Amino acid sequence: MPDYALPDSVPPGSTAERILDAAEDLFAERGYSATSLGDVADRVGIRSPSLYNHFRNKEALYRAVMERLVMAFSGPITELRAGPITQDRVLEWLETIVRQHHANPNLARLLQHAALSGGPATGELIEQLFRPMFDSSRPFEDEPGPVLGDAGLQPWAVMAFNNLVMSYITMAPMYRDLLGQDPFSESALEQQLKLVKTLLQAVFEYRGHTMLS
Amino acid sequence: MPDYALPDSVPPGSTAERILDAAEDLFAERGYSATSLGDVADRVGIRSPSLYNHFRNKEALYRAVMERLVMAFSGPITELRAGPITQDRVLEWLETIVRQHHANPNLARLLQHAALSGGPATGELIEQLFRPMFDSSRPFEDEPGPVLGDAGLQPWAVMAFNNLVMSYITMAPMYRDLLGQDPFSESALEQQLKLVKTLLQAVFEYRGHTMLS
DNA sequence: ACAGGGGACTAATAGGCATTAGTATACCCT
DNA sequence: AGGGTATACTAATGCCTATTAGTCCCCTGT
Numbered sequence: 005m006p007d008y009a010l011p012d013s014v015p016p017g018s019t020a021e022r023i024l025d026a027a028e029d030l031f032a033e034r035g036y037s038a039t040s041l042g043d044v045a046d047r048v049g050i051r052s053p054s055l056y057n058h059f060r061n062k063e064a065l066y067r068a069v070m071e072r073l074v075m076a077f078s079g080p081i082t083e084l085r086a087g088p089i090t091q092d093r094v095l096e097w098l099e100t101i102v103r104q105h106h107a108n109p110n111l112a113r114l115l116q117h118a119a120l121s122g123g124p125a126t127g128e129l130i131e132q133l134f135r136p137m138f139d140s141s142r143p144f145e146d147e148p149g150p151v152l153g154d155a156g157l158q159p160w161a162v163m164a165f166n167n168l169v170m171s172y173i174t175m176a177p178m179y180r181d182l183l184g185q186d187p188f189s190e191s192a193l194e195q196q197l198k199l200v201k202t203l204l205q206a207v208f209e210y211r212g213h214t215m216l217s
Numbered sequence: 218m219p220d221y222a223l224p225d226s227v228p229p230g231s232t233a234e235r236i237l238d239a240a241e242d243l244f245a246e247r248g249y250s251a252t253s254l255g256d257v258a259d260r261v262g263i264r265s266p267s268l269y270n271h272f273r274n275k276e277a278l279y280r281a282v283m284e285r286l287v288m289a290f291s292g293p294i295t296e297l298r299a300g301p302i303t304q305d306r307v308l309e310w311l312e313t314i315v316r317q318h319h320a321n322p323n324l325a326r327l328l329q330h331a332a333l334s335g336g337p338a339t340g341e342l343i344e345q346l347f348r349p350m351f352d353s354s355r356p357f358e359d360e361p362g363p364v365l366g367d368a369g370l371q372p373w374a375v376m377a378f379n380n381l382v383m384s385y386i387t388m389a390p391m392y393r394d395l396l397g398q399d400p401f402s403e404s405a406l407e408q409q410l411k412l413v414k415t416l417l418q419a420v421f422e423y424r425g426h427t428m429l430s
Numbered sequence: 431a432c433a434g435g436g437g438a439c440t441a442a443t444a445g446g447c448a449t450t451a452g453t454a455t456a457c458c459c460t
Numbered sequence: 461a462g463g464g465t466a467t468a469c470t471a472a473t474g475c476c477t478a479t480t481a482g483t484c485c486c487c488t489g490t
Contacts, residue, residue: 035248
């Protein structure tokens with residue numbers, strides 16, 4: 005009975021991994037406190053006390069779920085943060101994030117729950133995922149336009165685009181009927197990518213006054 | 218003991234209203250199932266069985282909370298939906314929504330919980346709040362640019378801007394430290410308004426290719 | 431003055447929760 | 461072959477949950 009389960013200490017197909025899979029889905033859907041270990045166990049096909057052979061308690065399971073998600077997410081992202089900042093690289097970064105969240109929507113959902121209700125390790129989450137986005141607010145190599153060029157506005161723009169991508173995931177169920185297609189289909193992904201990249205392009209090329217003194 | 222409590226049947230300052238206030242905050246923060254009636258009662262300063270003198274059960278309380286929120290929100294919005302659609306009117310509409318959510322963040326939070334986890338009356342919520350946004354996808358009177366002019370892209374843009382506004386509210390706690398100021402302060406509201414209006418303006422003025430075939 | 435009711439209370443219920451203890455089985459290493 | 465470890469189980473704990481029943485009190489209308 006390990007105190008915690010590092011992602012790589014969990015062999016694929018093992019019970020521990022199946023627990024993580026089930027718990028990830030349930031935590032992402034319902035949040036920390038609304039998820040019961042009984043439901044997790046049911047989904048795995050075992051009894052809830054058996055979970056304790058793999059995780060110390062509910063909180064340890066939750067933290068293991070988050071750690072695995074953050075690991076899988078930040079791998080491809082951190083590579084992109086090295087090197088110069090240009091319009092093309094920011095577009096690339098945006099597309100990567102969109103595709104990542106689309107491939108596994110659970111991180112976005114879990115983050116949203118954490119933002120609304122707190123829960124264990126919320127502070128660590130912020131530091132690991134959001135701090136880097138703001139620390140990399142270095143100046144552009146090429147011309148970013150008045151919005152992203154304004155050092156006071158840039159963090160807000162970073163936040164806005166991140167929110168845009170994440171809320172597409174977390175709000176998707178609300179729009180399913182309205183859009184007339186599954187928001188997680190391939191074609192919806194392409195549509196969302198098109199929109200979000202066009203939006204960023206529009207910001208790059210925008211030369212107007214910034215709307216307010 | 219009324220079966221339900223219409224907002225106007227709840228006199229200001231009454232116990233029923235104080236219950237609604239407390240329940241609204243708690244449901245918005247924790248979601249439906251993670252909110253206990255005991256906590257609601259504690260906040261009001263009564264015992265939890267006394268809640269049943271005012272609401273039939275937990276679900277009725279939740280529905281009353283939502284109804285009150287939706288009422289307060291959609292009043293000022295529906296006025297704006299009549300009349301012609303122009304760039305200026307859409308900007309006005311956007312600003313109104315931003316200010317509404319800022320004035321009471323609980324609707325956005327509750328909607329986000331509902332989108333993630335479901336809960337009672339989620340279907341009705343979609344119909345009341347989101348359907349109108351998409352049905353009013355009438356053509357522009359003046360030139361909206363290729364993004365909002367594209368009938369296929371327009372619903373996506375509506376969704377995107379709505380998400381942008383809502384996720385500012387629901388994700389705010391995550392950014393509190395990063396932005397260095399209270400996201401619900403007056404100055405933060407102005408900053409957010411500036412950004413979101415600039416973004417819309419950029420979309421209006423954007424004349425580029427739409428990024429993809 | 432007094433009846434009645436609204437709205438608070440306490441006590442009790444039945445179920446769900448995370449968690450612990452103790453037990454049994456099945457596999458691996460010696 | 462046989463001991464140990466891993467991992468499943470059942471049973472039991474104490475707490476929290478929504479909800480009901482029954483009681484009491486105070487305010488209002490007659």
